Amino acid sequence: MAGETGSISMAWEADQWVLAAAGRWDLAAVAMLEPRLRTADPGRSGANVCLDLSDLSALDTAGSLLIDRLIRRLRDQGHNVAVVGARPDLCHLLKEVQRAARLDCAQPPPHKPALDLVQRTGKATIGALQSGAELLSFLGLVTVTLLRLLRRPGRIRLTSFAFHLEQVGLNALPIVGLLSFLIGVVLAYQGADQLRRFGAEIYVVNLLGIGVLREIGILMTSIIVAGRSGSAFTAQIGTMKVNQEVDAMRVLGLDPVEMLVLPRMLALMVALPLLGFYAGIVALFGGAVMAYFYLDITFGQFLRQMQLAVPVEHLFVGLSKAPVFAMVISLVGCYEGLRVSGSAESVGLLTTRSVVVSIFLVIVIDAFFSVLFSYLGV
Known part of the structure; x- marks a missing residue:
């Protein structure tokens, strides 16, 4: 050596x-x-x-x-x-x-665009199926927790429920009202532009009433709420996850689903039908204003035609979908918030995902309701 x-x-x-x-x-x-x-x-x-x-x-x-x-x-x-x-x-x-x-x-494998596309599509499909299964499992957990809570009503957090009802309902009135008014104006203008070619301007009331009360009003309201309140649910719960507040709840013996998810879900299920009704009325008012200035249809004529052509059943059909949309939006928002891994980047990514998934599911469920109601003749 x-x-x-x-x-x-x-x-x-x-x-x-x-x-x-x-x-x-x-x-x-x-x-x-x-x-x-x-x-x-x-x-x-x-x-x-x-x-x-x-x-x-x-x-x-x-x-x-x-x-x-x-x-x-x-x-x-x-x-x-x-x-x-x-x-x-x-x-x-x-x-x-x-x-x-x-x-x-080591040499990288040769790039094959077609194979890469198939691989990415397969991964996305498997990921979507796994996310759907996890969301259904979360729905089951929330349902069991809700049934357990109904057996002991004294555990319902009324203060939290009232707070979130104000946040998702009362505070959303300005943005929902403004957008609904503009949507009513746009629908009335586009419908009138086509119907006046046939001298049937008065039927813009039929188009506006049925479209807004049955479909557009509650759908646009749900999309607005998904972007506003659903994202807020994810960001709030996600921030609590980052700060380990959710873990602290579990250590103290508190159920995060009971404390965080149910008050938000119940508040949104109460608020969304009211917001949908409010949005429909404001959209009809916007259409009436447009019809008055563009078609010389007075407010009295507008109301009489509305009474003759648009039964109140259309309003109930539209509002019947609101609790389902509210449940989907709140479930997705809270579920994504509880999935935050502990970083600020995760909060942003899952908040974006929450909005996209909520809007997608709302539109899919609305299409399902449309087919179902058409099949039932409602």
Whole structure:
């Protein structure tokens, strides 16, 4: 052994070329050893090379990488290289460095756009199915918690319910009213522009009344609430997850579903039908204003035609969908909030996902209701 300084000796013994490493092969010795190892050559093609590491006193990552490069260079030249004598700890380090070097040198697989598209589509489909199953499981958990709460009504958090009712209902009146008014104006204008070609301007009231009360009013209200309140549910609960407040609730023996989810869901199920009714009235008022200035239809004529052509059943059909939309929006918002992993980035991503999923499910369920009501003749 040549002291503690890293060294290498090369000699022919019998029919093999022996490289004997000794001392400390660390970062300080690499600069001295690398030039010599770069030119090391047994001088015969297909020679048997024995790399003896029994006299190594220390080895670090830089030394292991130097040995790995030597082994690969000799093998690429056609020599048979055998490594002997390494202590178990040094052998483990050398194997880890060799594995990392192989990963770095590995060629990436060829890019196949069609295969990548199929792979991404499959992953997205499996992810959507898993998310749907988890959401259904969460719905079951909320239902069981609600039934348990109904057996003990004294546990219902009325203060939290009233607070969220104000947040999702009363505070949403300005934005819902403004957008509903504008939607009524747009629908009346577009309908009148087509109907006046046939001299049937008065039927814009029929179009507006049925469309707003039966479909557009509650659908647009649900989309607005999903973007406003559903995202707020996710952000609020997600922030509590980041601050470990949800974990603190569980430690104290409190049920997060009972404390956080049910007050929000019940408040939205009460508020959304009221918001839908309010949105329908405001949209009809916007359409009446548009009809008055654009078609010279007075408010009295508008109301009489509304009474004749639009039965009140259309209003009830529209409002009957509101509790279902409210349940879906609140469930998705709270579910995504409880899935936050503990970072601010996760809060933002899941809030966006909550809005997208809520709006998607609301539109899908509305289409289902439309087909169902048409089949039932409602």
